[in-house]
Each structure stands twice: as structure tokens, then as C-alpha cells.
Amino acid sequence: MPDTTQQSLLEEINAEIRVCTKCSLHESRTNAVPGSGPVNADIMFVGEAPGFHEDQHAEPFVGASGKYLTDLLAGIGLKRSDVYITNIVRCRPPGNRDPFLSEIEACEPYLERQIQVIKPRIIATLGRFSMAYFLPKAQISKVHGQPVREGGRVFFPLFHPAAALRDPGLRDVMAADFQKMKALIEELEQNPPDDSPPPPKPKQLSLF
Numbered sequence: 001m002p003d004t005t006q007q008s009l010l011e012e013i014n015a016e017i018r019v020c021t022k023c024s025l026h027e028s029r030t031n032a033v034p035g036s037g038p039v040n041a042d043i044m045f046v047g048e049a050p051g052f053h054e055d056q057h058a059e060p061f062v063g064a065s066g067k068y069l070t071d072l073l074a075g076i077g078l079k080r081s082d083v084y085i086t087n088i089v090r091c092r093p094p095g096n097r098d099p100f101l102s103e104i105e106a107c108e109p110y111l112e113r114q115i116q117v118i119k120p121r122i123i124a125t126l127g128r129f130s131m132a133y134f135l136p137k138a139q140i141s142k143v144h145g146q147p148v149r150e151g152g153r154v155f156f157p158l159f160h161p162a163a164a165l166r167d168p169g170l171r172d173v174m175a176a177d178f179q180k181m182k183a184l185i186e187e188l189e190q191n192p193p194d195d196s197p198p199p200p201k202p203k204q205l206s207l208f
């Protein structure tokens with residue numbers, strides 16, 4: 001059962017995100033997209049930024065990438081409602097351009113607060129912006145599909161679903177990486193690490 005205090009803390013954070021004006025992306029957004037999923041989720045997926053459909057619906061990953069993500073989850077027996085899904089940046093960059101470092105920095109406290117409340121066992125990064133935020137030294141070609149333990153957290157770097165939609169050669173890799181994540185979930189269920197809250201990420205915001 002989700003804890004009601006955790007639930008209300010998460011709702012408080014998400015309400016702040018919906019009215020956030022900390023960076024200029026608020027000027028062009030239709031909706032901010034705080035994230036979706038249960039507060040007691042064991043896995044938190046962190047993508048890049050909302051696109052057109054997400055901006056319209058105020059929900060993360062609801063366009064083509066989202067449909068593919070939903071299929072990948074189904075392939076390992078999970079529903080979207082089993083996991084928390086959010087992004088590094090919560091408002092759509094105009095024309096779907098890459099988010100600026102200043103925008104990532106403005107959004108960073110929300111992500112850290114969500115992580116502190118949700119306490120996911122696994123943070124699955126989707127794409128380079130998310131991975132670079134948490135694991136600035138990692139190279140996706142070397143670490144995708146493998147758990148990386150750092151700062152008391154367990155990360156699981158994945159390619160961005162849009163990359164696999166553009167390059168069908170990556171689809172088998174994505175499916176295999178999800179199977180590896182399933183094995184990790186089972187391992188962590190059997191041998192849970194101690195439940196102490198993860199420490200906040202040290203400040204080191206260099207991208208690439």
C-alpha cells in the first residue's frame with residue numbers, strides 16, 4: 001500500500017512543477033509534465049523531455065516512443081502503472097530541441113525530490129541526457145543493459161526508445177536490455193539492499 005504521506009509529498013512536488021516558471025520553457029509549454037506512476041514504484045524511468053504529445057496531454061511518454069516503451073515493459077511482464085516515468089526536463093523544448101544545461105539545472109531539484117520520496121530500487125535512464133545527468137562519465141555503448149551502482153543508487157542505463165525507433169537494429173538490443181533489467185529486479189527482490197534512503201546526488205552537472 002502506498003504511504004499517504006509519500007503520496008501527498010509527491011503530489012506537492014508535482015503541483016509545483018505544473019506551475020513552475022524557473023526557466024523560459026514555461027513560456028512555450030501547453031502543460032508541464034511532472035511524471036506518472038505510483039509513489040511506491042520500484043523502478044523509475046527518466047527520459048529526456050516532453051515532446052508534442054506529452055506537452056498536450058501532460059503525461060510522459062505518450063507518443064510513439066511511449067507506445068514502444070509500454071511494449072518493452074509488457075515484454076517483461078510490467079504495466080506502465082507498475083513504474084514511475086518522468087523526464088530530466090518537465091516542459092517541452094520548442095521544436096523538440098535538446099534541453100539546455102540551464103534548463104536541466106532548473107529542473108534538477110524536482111527530480112531529486114521525487115527520487116527522495118519514491119525511493120526507487122532502480123533508476124532506469126532513457127537516453128544520453130538522463131544518463132549524462134546521473135553518470136557523467138559513462139558511455140552508453142559500454143554500460144547499457146548493466147546495473148551501475150553509484151552514490152547508494154542503482155542505475156540501469158538504456159538507449160532512448162526513440163533511438164531504437166529510428167534504428168531498427170537497436171530493437172533487439174533494447175529487448176535484451178529489458179530482459180537484463182527484469183533479472184536485476186528479481187535479484188533485488190530476493191536480496192533487497194538495506195532500505196536507507198539514497199543520498200542526494202553530488203553536484204556535478206557537466207554534460208558530455
Ligand code: URA
Binds near residue numbers: 066087
Ligand atoms: N521522449 C522523452 O524523452 N520523454 C517523453 O516524455 C517523451 C518522449
